Amino acid sequence: MGRLxxxxxxGKFYSCKHCKVHLALSEDITSRSFQSRNGKAYLFSKVSNVYFGESDDRMMMTGLHTVVDIFCVGCGSIVGWKYEFAHELSQKYKEGKSVLERFKISGPDGSNYWGTPTEATHIIVGGGSDADDI
Known part of the structure; x- marks a missing residue:
């Protein structure tokens, strides 16, 4: 492996919970109201210090999307996914944007979201995951 x-x-940035590599700026958040299997997730217009996995079609809460997993370049941990293609017209705004799972990153103040899948299940019930709150 070569030099990294x-x-x-x-500014205010989010980093990998495991190795503290900078991943995204707070000002690049498009939505704070996304959900993942592990709880809260944020939609970002730009992310840094990541590499992408293979393209995959996934049925999500808002329909079918072509996505790639996002991995931290520092430690190789999966930290979220990127929307490559939205199959429904109403979801096109997600294309090219990335989702970082709050469970896997540290906040700008160094805080961690320590939710677990069992804690997050009550959040997912009863609503969509994509309404902007900012």
Missing amino acids: FLITLE
């Missing part, structure tokens, strides 16, 4: 070049983000 990391981008250092300035």
Whole structure:
């Protein structure tokens, strides 16, 4: 493996919970109201210091999407997914955007979201995951 070049983000940023590599700026959040199997997730317009897995069609709460998993370049942990293609017209705004799972990242103040899948199940019941709250 060669030398690893990391981008250092300035300002309020989210980082990998495991290795503290900078992943995204707080100002690049498009929505804070997404859900994953592990609880809360945030939609970002840009992410850094990640690499992408293979393209995969997945049935999600809002329909069929072509996505790729996002991995931290520092430790290889999966931290979320990127929307490559939305099959429904109403979901096209997600294309090219990335979702980072709150469970797998540290917040700008260094805090961690320690939810577990069992704690998050009550959140998922009864609503969609995509309404913007900002």
